[in-house]
Structures are given as C-alpha cells and as structure tokens.
Amino acid sequence: MAILCPECDTPITIDPDEVEEGETVQCEECGLDLEVISVDPLELAPVEELGYDDEDDIRDIDEDEE
Numbered sequence: 001m002a003i004l005c006p007e008c009d010t011p012i013t014i015d016p017d018e019v020e021e022g023e024t025v026q027c028e029e030c031g032l033d034l035e036v037i038s039v040d041p042l043e044l045a046p047v048e049e050l051g052y053d054d055e056d057d058i059r060d061i062d063e064d065e066e
C-alpha cells in the first residue's frame with residue numbers, strides 16, 4: 001500500500017502489517033517525518049515539530065533589524 005507524501009507527492013510504500021499507530025515513517029524523497037495516526041484505514045500525518053509556533057516572532061525580530 002502506498003501513501004502520497006503531502007510534501008512532495010512521492011508514493012511512500014507501507015505495509016500496514018509492519019507499522020503500528022504512533023510510529024513514524026520518513027519520506028525517502030524529502031525526508032518529511034510522517035506519523036501513523038491510523039492503520040485501518042492507513043492514515044499518515046506530518047509530525048508537528050515543537051517550536052515552529054515561534055516562527056512569526058522570529059520574523060518580527062528580523063524586520064526590526066532593517
């Protein structure tokens with residue numbers, strides 16, 4: 001079974017018998033980490049990395065330096 005990577009649309013082949021919920025798989029093409037949120041039906045979701053919420057704050061600081 002193949003799931004399309006949400007980032008680069010590369011088919012990621014996954015055997016539902018080989019993975020468990022909560023496991024992460026990685027897209028070989030772009031390196032995106034995907035978490036198995038369900039195995040029946042097979043569903044993957046990008047792993048949200050902590051700290052990205054601060055992205056807007058970092059951008060504000062850069063603008064102040066101009």
Ligand SMILES: [Zn+2]
Pocket residue numbers: 005006007008009010027028029030031032
């Ligand atoms: Zn990808």
